[in-house]
Amino acid sequence: MSEADPRLPWGAPPLAETRTNAQRKRKYRATDPAEAYVQCRCARPDCWTRGLLPLREHIAALFRAIASLGYYERFPQYERCDDPWPGVIYGLQMAASLDDLFADPSYVTGDEAGFWCDAAWQREEEDRELASKYAAALITFNFAWNAYEAAIEISAEGMFPKDKIPVRARRLFQAEQGEAAKIQAFEVSFRVARHICSHQCSLKNEIDSIGEKYGLSGAGAAAELVRIFRNYIVHGNDPLPAHDDWPCFRFYAITRVMLLLTQYLVLRKVPNPEYSVFIYAMQEDHGSAPADLYMRNLHYSRSVWPLNGYQAELALGEETARTT
Ligand SMILES: [Zn+2]
16 A cells, blocks of 8 residues: 555545556557548548558558568669668658557646545546647657658659758659559548648648749648648647547547658659558568559558559568458
């Protein structure tokens, strides 16, 4: 039995123990909003959300694709023993690694109201839940940003050298937007992210001016959107959410767009993308797919990949076996 906290009435559980018990009873994970930001409301069989992987699985799938392409030496600049796209895979691994965390914004106030009053405790619990979810969203976004920036540096080597990295990305995507847009569900993911971010008043004007300012559309506009959002975050302009976890969706929607942009940045450096590669490095019984098809669809369940033109080559391995 631990010693009673002297600040609490005789017989009350010690402060640390009270907190631990509260944590044990938590009904949420800090990363829950990552799964909730995209939800189908139309129920149409061709809805873009059908078969879409949850964000954390999307990150893991991208990591595995780069690892497999690296292992089978599909990138001219990396040998089998190298880490392929080093900064990219490090960022992706950390972004996907976060499972849960706990943040307590009342720590700074030292206010003990929550220990004496149920209503105050409840309010603090809600604040802790929002702060935990917000911290998780920010951390995931930051690691995904690291991966995205590293991907630009590697993919855009020698292009637009006088510009800052996110601007180089914007110019690259503007120049190659037709190809970039072939990443599955790219346009709709971008529209969702732009819509969600536009709800934040201080972002809305800048987002609205994306088209006018540089005549951007498609992938170029998406690269500009993620640049604007990242600047907004890095300058500390985003307040803690006060009422619900909706503000977390901004981070996840932008993260999704960055992952899709990263997929294109990697794909454009694969010579002969029509040649097949195994889905998993060193696990060849899981099937293979042309690198092009793989990189454009890895964020979807393999059961919904568009097979046009690839039917003969594609071996979907175990997943097909399970569904047939
Ligand atoms: Zn739908």
